[in-house]
Amino acid sequence: MNDENKKPDPLSAQFLIAEFQETNQEYRRRKEEGLSRLNFFIALTTTVWGGVIALNEFSSIDILTWQAISIGALIFLLAVGWEFHHYSIKRGISTDEIVRAMARIRRYFVDHDPSILPYLTWKTDDEPTILLLANRSKIRRTTAMIESLNAGILLWFILNLIQANWLVRIIVAILGYFVVFQVLKAFAQHEYEKANLEVEEKSILFPYKASSP
Numbered sequence: 154m155n156d157e158n159k160k161p162d163p164l165s166a167q168f169l170i171a172e173f174q175e176t177n178q179e180y181r182r183r184k185e186e187g188l189s190r191l192n193f194f195i196a197l198t199t200t201v202w203g204g205v206i207a208l209n210e211f212s213s214i215d216i217l218t219w220q221a222i223s224i225g226a227l228i229f230l231l232a233v234g235w236e237f238h239h240y241s242i243k244r245g246i247s248t249d250e251i252v253r254a255m256a257r258i259r260r261y262f263v264d265h266d267p268s269i270l271p272y273l274t275w276k277t278d279d280e281p282t283i284l285l286l287a288n289r290s291k292i293r294r295t296t297a298m299i300e301s302l303n304a305g306i307l308l309w310f311i312l313n314l315i316q317a318n319w320l321v322r323i324i325v326a327i328l329g330y331f332v333v334f335q336v337l338k339a340f341a342q343h344e345y346e347k348a349n350l351e352v353e354e355k356s357i358l359f360p361y362k363a364s365s366p
Contacts, residue, residue, distance in 0.1 A: 161265040173258045180251045187244050187292045194237050198299055201226050220310055227307040234300035241293040242341050245284045246348045253279040253356070260359045278361040285349040288342050297337040305330035 205226050209219050252275075260277045263270050270277065283289070305326040312322045 161262065166262075169258045169261055173255055176251055176255050176258075180248065180255070183244060183248050183251065187241065190237060190240065191292050191295060194234065194296065194299065197233065198230055198303070201230055217314075220314055224307060224310050224314075227303050227310065230303045231300065231307065234296060234303060238293065238296045238300060238337055238341075241290060241296055242344045245290050245293065245345065249282045249284040249348070249352075252276075252282050252284070253352075257359060276361075277359070279359050280357055280361050281349045281352050285345045285352070288338070288345055290341075293341055297334055297341075300337060301330045301334040304333040 205219075205223050208214065208222065212219075214222075256276045256279050259273060259275065260279070263273070263277050276282070308329040309322050309326040312325055317325075
């Protein structure tokens with residue numbers, strides 16, 4: 154291929170630059186949305202628990218009624234937490250798609266001018282990113298920790314209602330925390346692996362081995 158053929162079409166280049174900017178804005182929007190939702194979930198959990206504690210401290214309701222209200226509040230938080238945990242997984246998958254889309258645009262310019270490759274700090278192949286391969290999302294992990302804590306406390310209250318031994322309550326609550334955390338992690342890993350398989354089977358146009366000139 155001669156130098157003339159390597160030159161990108163000006164209109165195509167302008168279109169891809171505009172496309173890159175739009176995609177980058179979407180990437181930032183997804184990141185900010187994830188943080189906003191996490192902050193909302195933390196604030197909701199804190200508010201609900203503050204209300205439950207205040208109800209016990211400043212109202213005249215009996216202890217059984219308070220425990221029943223606490224269990225209801227925990228079930229509500231678990232339902233909200235599950236929805237957010239599922240959202241955080243889907244967010245990771247969609248963010249992976251965005252990062253790979255931007256990599257394809259970089260690849261276009263690298264193919265037409267290989268000399269710019271050493272100056273690029275992001276990937277130029279569209280293979281799955283660490284978002285699918287490593288399952289290290291801090292937002293998902295934090296959500297799972299809060300969800301697991303609520304599950305452990307729920308078990309504590311349930312065992313307290315049936316007047317289980319305090320040591321049994323502590324052990325079951327701690328075990329419940331770790332079991333729920335591992336279940337949520339395993340579910341996320343399953344979803345990421347499924348998405349990764351779909352990408353490898355259908356979506357890779359520019360593999361990593363061919364990303365260098």
